Amino acid sequence: SSNAMWGGRFASGPDAIMEEINASIDFDKTLYNEDIDGSIAHATMLAAKGIISEEDKASILDGLNTIRREIEGGTFTFSRRLEDIHMNIESRLRELIGPAAGRLHTARSRNDQVALDFRLWVKKELQKTDVALTGLISVFLTRAEEHADTVMPGFTHLQTAQPVTFGHHCMAYVEMFGRDRKRVRHAIEHLDESPIGAAALAGTGFAIDRHMTAEALGFSGGPTRNSIDTVSDRDFALEFLSLASICATHLSRLAEEIVIWSTPQFNFVRLSDSFSTGSSIMPQKKNPDAAELVRAKTGRINGALIALLTVMKGLPLAYSKDMQEDKEQVFDAAKNLDLAIAAMTGMVGDLTVNTASMKAAAGTGFSTATDLADWLVREAGLPFRDAHHATGHAVALAEKKGCDLADLSLEEFQSINPAITNGIFDVLTVEASVASRKSFGGTSPDGVRQQIAWWREQI
Ligand code: ARG
Numbered sequence: 001s002s003n004a005m006w007g008g009r010f011a012s013g014p015d016a017i018m019e020e021i022n023a024s025i026d027f028d029k030t031l032y033n034e035d036i037d038g039s040i041a042h043a044t045m046l047a048a049k050g051i052i053s054e055e056d057k058a059s060i061l062d063g064l065n066t067i068r069r070e071i072e073g074g075t076f077t078f079s080r081r082l083e084d085i086h087m088n089i090e091s092r093l094r095e096l097i098g099p100a101a102g103r104l105h106t107a108r109s110r111n112d113q114v115a116l117d118f119r120l121w122v123k124k125e126l127q128k129t130d131v132a133l134t135g136l137i138s139v140f141l142t143r144a145e146e147h148a149d150t151v152m153p154g155f156t157h158l159q160t161a162q163p164v165t166f167g168h169h170c171m172a173y174v175e176m177f178g179r180d181r182k183r184v185r186h187a188i189e190h191l192d193e194s195p196i197g198a199a200a201l202a203g204t205g206f207a208i209d210r211h212m213t214a215e216a217l218g219f220s221g222g223p224t225r226n227s228i229d230t231v232s233d234r235d236f237a238l239e240f241l242s243l244a245s246i247c248a249t250h251l252s253r254l255a256e257e258i259v260i261w262s263t264p265q266f267n268f269v270r271l272s273d274s275f276s277t278g279s280s281i282m283p284q285k286k287n288p289d290a291a292e293l294v295r296a297k298t299g300r301i302n303g304a305l306i307a308l309l310t311v312m313k314g315l316p317l318a319y320s321k322d323m324q325e326d327k328e329q330v331f332d333a334a335k336n337l338d339l340a341i342a343a344m345t346g347m348v349g350d351l352t353v354n355t356a357s358m359k360a361a362a363g364t365g366f367s368t369a370t371d372l373a374d375w376l377v378r379e380a381g382l383p384f385r386d387a388h389h390a391t392g393h394a395v396a397l398a399e400k401k402g403c404d405l406a407d408l409s410l411e412e413f414q415s416i417n418p419a420i421t422n423g424i425f426d427v428l429t430v431e432a433s434v435a436s437r438k439s440f441g442g443t444s445p446d447g448v449r450q451q452i453a454w455w456r457e458q459i
Helices: 015-024 025-048 056-075 083-102 110-146 165-190 210-216 228-234 235-261 289-312 321-350 354-363 370-378 384-401 412-417 430-436 445-458
Strands: 150-157 160-167
Touching: 015 056, 025 056, 025 083, 025 110, 025 210, 056 083, 056 289, 083 110, 083 228, 110 165, 110 228, 110 235, 110 445, 150 210, 150 430, 160 165, 160 235, 160 384, 160 430, 165 235, 165 445, 235 289, 289 321, 370 384, 370 430, 384 412
Parallel strands: none
Antiparallel strands: 150 160
16 A cells, blocks of 8 residues: 555555565575576485485476576566565475475575675676686787887886887786786685585585585585675675776776877777767767777776775674575676677777887987987996986977987087997887897897797786
């Protein structure tokens, strides 16, 4: 009956409000596969331990397989009245096989059940992320190989700093996404213990075999060791969200660079039509929408991490219903992280690199000033600070004349420091600059090729 106090959409009263706040089926139906896998492993173990009969086990497994087909075929009716995926499946199982369905929940609680389902789901998502990151890294390796010799300006403070190669810049992203992939693998290792059998929080009096279910479900670390921790713990979800946030941050920095590089002012790259859009009013425009959206996805992924940290921070042990709020955040972050990685893999793979603009830009802003200073140290024996000072004079002179450092005459250089010889002109080109940076991890084309070779081994 409608109630003036509840009003609006809750016209049907307190029961409807309770259902609205309590039911999780609208989002946790995503876990149906994991829930059924978990129930199959649990029922199989219960029968092996003589806790349920082989006959009941057989009809439970039969029913669960039917339910999986029904859900996959779109004929399963999800009910909010039944709260969540666990109750929806169990209730359907009873319709299908009768009273034997009631034996499935022996020595189990929804607390360990949901901990299991969610862990299995996050583990699969991490495995998918591993593959996706490997794909992104491969695309960068290909671009780096093509552009190991392509000179571009390197920036600090977004001001021209020193010439680098585009290949070297690509390999910086390989390092970043490589660390992300390592975090993914560590996260899989950390969560790889089975929660099932922790029951409500205290374990169970039935003689279950948690090692058996752990093995059946593919948890390489065996069962979790403490039942209270097991039903209270969402570290695996938090760890996924933190590594997702760090990865999204990397994607966002890359997106930002693509946005900047694709402006007519920079003109370093051209996005393919598939990853850009036109303007409805300005015919000349080609907008980097996909990159901008990747940059924006970081907001919701970071938001999901903060949301779940905040949900968890004040919870007493063990399970509290607050923890039901974990799933939407993780599902949303996962979907958007997958999408952002896929979009970036596509964008980086088919963007056109404008090597002429990059090279021209690399030579502006007195980018080889450090090379001049280094030459004075190496060839004229000046302390670096004095060389820096003399180079400052050369830059000021070139600036005053409106020319590049390499356009100054030998006489002009010698007016700054008489020890300077013609040899100076060899180090002032952008190619000579990058070629000279042979220190381990530096931008020299040979160094970049070594980085690529190392990563090819890792991948
Ligand atoms: N839907 C619940 C969740 O997502 C399942 C666990 C419910 N357990 C309970 N004792 N009410 O957390």
